Amino acid sequence: MDSRLTILYEKKPCYDIVFSTDFEELSRELDTLGIEERKVCIITDSHVRSLYGEELKNLLEGKCKKIILFSFQAGEESKTLSTVREIYTLLIHEKFDRKDLLIALGGGVTGDLTGFAAATYLRGIDFIQIPTTLLAQADSSIGGKTGVDFEGYKNMVGAFYMPRLVYMNISVLKTLDDRQFFSGFAEVMKHGLIKDGLFYEWLLEHMYEICDRDVDTLLEMVERSCKIKKLVVEKDPTEKGDRALLNFGHTIGHAIEKYKNFTLTHGECVALGAVAAAFISWEHEWLSMEEYYEIRDMFVPFNLPISLEDIDPEEILRLTKSDKKMENGSIKFVLLKKVGKALIDRTVTDDDILNAISEIHYVEDCE
Numbered sequence: 196m197d198s199r200l201t202i203l204y205e206k207k208p209c210y211d212i213v214f215s216t217d218f219e220e221l222s223r224e225l226d227t228l229g230i231e232e233r234k235v236c237i238i239t240d241s242h243v244r245s246l247y248g249e250e251l252k253n254l255l256e257g258k259c260k261k262i263i264l265f266s267f268q269a270g271e272e273s274k275t276l277s278t279v280r281e282i283y284t285l286l287i288h289e290k291f292d293r294k295d296l297l298i299a300l301g302g303g304v305t306g307d308l309t310g311f312a313a314a315t316y317l318r319g320i321d322f323i324q325i326p327t328t329l330l331a332q333a334d335s336s337i338g339g340k341t342g343v344d345f346e347g348y349k350n351m352v353g354a355f356y357m358p359r360l361v362y363m364n365i366s367v368l369k370t371l372d373d374r375q376f377f378s379g380f381a382e383v384m385k386h387g388l389i390k391d392g393l394f395y396e397w398l399l400e401h402m403y404e405i406c407d408r409d410v411d412t413l414l415e416m417v418e419r420s421c422k423i424k425k426l427v428v429e430k431d432p433t434e435k436g437d438r439a440l441l442n443f444g445h446t447i448g449h450a451i452e453k454y455k456n457f458t459l460t461h462g463e464c465v466a467l468g469a470v471a472a473a474f475i476s477w478e479h480e481w482l483s484m485e486e487y488y489e490i491r492d493m494f495v496p497f498n499l500p501i502s503l504e505d506i507d508p509e510e511i512l513r514l515t516k517s518d519k520k521m522e523n524g525s526i527k528f529v530l531l532k533k534v535g536k537a538l539i540d541r542t543v544t545d546d547d548i549l550n551a552i553s554e555i556h557y558v559e560d561c562e
């Protein structure tokens with residue numbers, strides 16, 4: 196069964212998000228983009244290439260002018276201008292022009308790299324997203340954020356650039372290892388916490404089906420998660436206001452990610468950042484103690500951390516304040532007014548942040 200959402204930009208249809216349980220409808224979707232006279236470059240990482248790269252290439256053989264498959268070494272460390280340079284070089288060598296097309300096949304790293312290359316090559320060519328991780332399906336493939344890390348700072352260089360299509364084959368989530376699957380779940384949980392308390396409750400009620408990766412449950416989960424993000428990005432496509440609510444858990448989370456030299460997954464860091472933000476929300480007397488502890492503890496069944504050993508709170512604070520989300524010297528911190536309703540707070544102090552970091556800092560009792 197297929198379904199779709201349409202993302203609007205300035206109240207006009209911009210691109211479709213197609214939800215499916217296979218790749219069968221992809222060829223028809225690409226036909227609507229008129230690919231028969233276009234060169235197409237599939238960009239993927241070394242891991243996803245071995246799973247789906249050749250399958251997708253074979254699907255498109257004979258349907259477009261030329262099909263090329265480019266892969267880079269899997270991992271966050273490849274999300275750099277150096278990899279984008281390799282993509283530029285290939286596109287120039289293959290004489291790609293503005294009417295041609297890039298396809299991002301993979302997770303968030305692949306989508307961000309491909310989108311940034313598409314936004315900047317010849318001042319912009321078309322690209323589509325085929326996300327293969329839960330993190331990318333529920334979050335990063337939607338909304339047109341593209342970019343790369345720079346000098347260890349996450350997503351410091353980038354652009355807002357919309358894809359022509361996002362095609363989600365939910366069945367590919369079966370091939371994710373547990374750590375990557377649950378990493379993506381952190382972003383799904385985030386959407387419920389910031390915008391939809393009923394969806395948050397639904398996630399908790401369907402805990403076992405989600406952990407078992409029941410396809411029908413995952414299809415509903417991803418579609419509901421995407422609907423939340425759709426509403427946010429349509430209202431504020433370039434993050435001048437409410438779109439910043441999607442950064443819940445990311446301010447301290449990004450700092451932890453950098454501090455740990457990306458040895459933790461993005462979702463693990465978001466979960467830790469979400470616990471810290473919920474703690475500050477409780478200290479601000481917006482959440483009750485019971486609500487805070489429920490939010491904290493509900494990450495545990497989904498194999499996400501709620502505390503961390505061997506961290507330096509002062510260094511985490513320093514990294515937090517060097518994040519790109521700083522504005523006029525203050526941090527735009529996303530907190531919870533209640534479950535399902537977030538707000539942007541610019542009054543969070545260094546002491547607030549240090550207290551929150553201390554809350555997630557596990558110190559072994561030596562007695």
